[in-house]
Amino acid sequence: MQKVEKWKRYEMTLDGPVDGNPYTEVSLIAEFVNNGTKISVKGFYDGKGKYKVRYMPQKEGMWEVKTRSNVAELNEKTDIFECTEANKENHGPVVVSGKTHFSYADGKGYIPFGTTAYAWTVQPENIRQETLATLKQNKFNKIRMTVFPKNYSYNTEEPELYPYEGGPKKTADTFDFDDWMVSSEDIGFDFSRFIPEYFKNLERYIDELDNLGIEADLIIFHPYDHWGFARMGKKYNKLYIQYLVARLASFKNVWWSLANEYDLMDLCGQIRLDEWDSIGKLVQDEDPSGHLLSIHNWYDPPQHKDNTKNWYDYSKPWITHLSVQNDNVFNVPKWVSEYRKPVIIDECRYEGNIEFGWGDNTAKGMMDFFWRIILRGGGATHGETYIDKPNTKRPIWWAHGGKLYGDSQKRINYFKDILDKNGFSYIVAQATEGPHWELAAGSTPDLKKFIVYFGENQPEFEILDFLPKEKKYSAQLINAWDMTESKLNQKVTANEVTYLPRNEFNVLILTEDN
């Protein structure tokens, strides 16, 4: 009898037919039963006559499994397994907690410190290993990554393996925006036949990420495509989602991101705006484990700031959290309170030196976003876009993974350490109204700890009138950029003047005196 640790993966493998089209002609569903709990889980064809059903049990105890299929070999197969207590390192999947923030399923705090390496799992093996080594050296706890390969500026190499059989008969030689517009018919992929090895490769790295304590924010569709994967049509989009969710819903660190820049997909004639609602509901229906689910926008460069919410209707019930591209991060607390859902700023301008406004931020700018977003109660995502020179072939973190060359990640690690050391399981945004738009402040829920960040401003004194009255705080003074720490030689209160050095990036860590 299999023993499966809580939130880890149960897998049943069955032999079945190889003829016809096993992806479309064979149905396989298993019922998982534990006491009163009964859950239906779809299986999938894994190639070479093997069919699988996977499930992530969330309740300890004995589970019975029984299959149903339109194929006799796969029908009424049964199994029993025991779900055992979670190991101490295993905190379960990340879930929404208290409506507006996250935690692990076991209650441990989780604040999103993300990074971005869209197509890292389809790069050459040595780069994949470099990516994992880089992630191990840093403290990111989420990575945005695509299921499909990517075709975009600086990212024009073909992958070694494709997700579908039959293609490509032709693809564009170099990236060209117009390629995204071409019909998929001539490229020759058969969207009814997956290549299981493509998905096994992806799964291998999702498990590697889980070993590192990193959530895989998995982008299901994206517009950067010249293979036709972005324009398969409703029928094959559905088949793809069913296959993907059947394979991956049992991975505890998976998050579903329906699309990157879904509105750009509409513009390119790939997936229409009105299709996402049914795609979102389908993912939700197919996923027996209720993973986090969102969708990510494109249309909010600064010229559109007049209307900061050029994004999907995040109030829809199948959406668990906001995953937005926006650099107007002052508004995070407002969005949190408006939607009553957690907010992650998944794009806010990457550290780099390229010609695009979204990829030429300084290290200071990238770091600044993290402090301002996270202290205001949101989650933040990093990216890096350094190149040696135009058309270089060196891997760029944001697209390929590899190494980090920047100066922001060290400060982001430092910030995360501060939160961990000071016991912040999540942040309650403070000073969100009124005159304090020069600073970002957050506290623990019990108001015993505050962190106040002054950013690229240089006040030499402040009256922190948002602190609880009649409390006194001991203060540590930090410089977020220099990563220097000193004790402030005064107690901090709501009424008295707090003196600071005339520097950018001052931070106060306040601890209530007993």
Place this chain on the structure above:
Amino acid sequence: MQKVEKWKRYEMTLDGPVDGNPYTEVSLIAEFVNNGTKISVKGFYDGKGKYKVRYMPQKEGMWEVKTRSNVAELNEKTDIFECTEANKENHGPVVVSGKTHFSYADGKGYIPFGTTAYAWTVQPENIRQETLATLKQNKFNKIRMTVFPKNYSYNTEEPELYPYEGGPKKTADTFDFDDWMVSSEDIGFDFSRFIPEYFKNLERYIDELDNLGIEADLIIFHPYDHWGFARMGKKYNKLYIQYLVARLASFKNVWWSLANEYDLMDLCGQIRLDEWDSIGKLVQDEDPSGHLLSIHNWYDPPQHKDNTKNWYDYSKPWITHLSVQNDNVFNVPKWVSEYRKPVIIDECRYEGNIEFGWGDNTAKGMMDFFWRIILRGGGATHGETYIDKPNTKRPIWWAHGGKLYGDSQKRINYFKDILDKNGFSYIVAQATEGPHWELAAGSTPDLKKFIVYFGENQPEFEILDFLPKEKKYSAQLINAWDMTESKLNQKVTANEVTYLPRNEFNVLILTEDN
């Protein structure tokens, strides 16, 4: 016979009654006639039995003047004067040119490089002299300043002289926001009786500014008041405007700013939002010289960015240009094209070290605003708020004038020199749409010169696809902060990659090759 240079001041002085109330009981109007042109100008009582009529002639030649009054001594007085050609240094008042930008009346270009010293004319004499010396050392060509004294944080000293007789019987000892709310009745000023010396002092300094080539952007009302000048009621507001305009419309460098933070005045129960339209029309009607006329908002700190236009309806016909508080300066070209009027960002966060978000900007931040606003076709205004320590008595530039202690003004001067040296009479914003929100770019109207500013970003190359195709430009590379200049060793075109050093504050000055 007086000779008056074009755009300078003609003044007629008459003896009249001192009994009763000369400010309310005596009417005095003069007709100014030159060929077909006939203009009515109101006179005013200047104290000690002297009545005056002033006018700024805008046409050369002989002018006849004839008065009308309800008082025999002032009625049917006549004069003749000759308006002579303007001196080379005298370019006339600043006017709107080509709908969306400014020029002097003689056609010379004018791009607003403003500063702010609200109550400088009511400070002690030595500080006023210091202010003039500071202005002389720098290149600002506009200053925002109030008619009335000011009561606000760091600005709580009483002036030596008041604009009205009778008061103050009491004022608050120190600044307190609530003081702005008190009724004016107990304070004892008689709003029907001006003190001419108060206005003569103001006039002296407006003339001094003109000698320095600086426009006086004169704020008629403001909320920072504990004397009742912000709550005189409609009748006395009207009397004040008539008196002020009669005295000052003949000063060629006067601009009218109806109010600073007019929306805060509504909030404080001083002047209601719906009163400004008639106040604006009154100023326009009373002013025979058609000076620039606007009104300035408060309500746009970043928390309100969702709605960037929390400001007055600038489409009203009596408003000549936008005078806004807003730091979302990317939108300047959009606002220019929407209103078809010039746009000045008169508040965008001052360089300083105080506890308010509007007054703790770095020198780099203040300088950055100038480049981004002006290259995008707007005018910009500086301010400085450095203090030694809380409650210091050292004059603070933004309130009192005095000295500048900051590091932005040198870079702002440098920027203005670059525009002057390169013959920019006004800026045509470039790259306002599309992907180039990382940079700010402006050109001369003939597209022979471009300036491209990369701000706090660090691209190492750019494709400047907004340049005219099939043109080649020679480039000077500048660092806006370091004020260093070098030649770029490549020609710049719309199609080829332009290489830059990985620095913040890169600027390219491009000159078309012949």
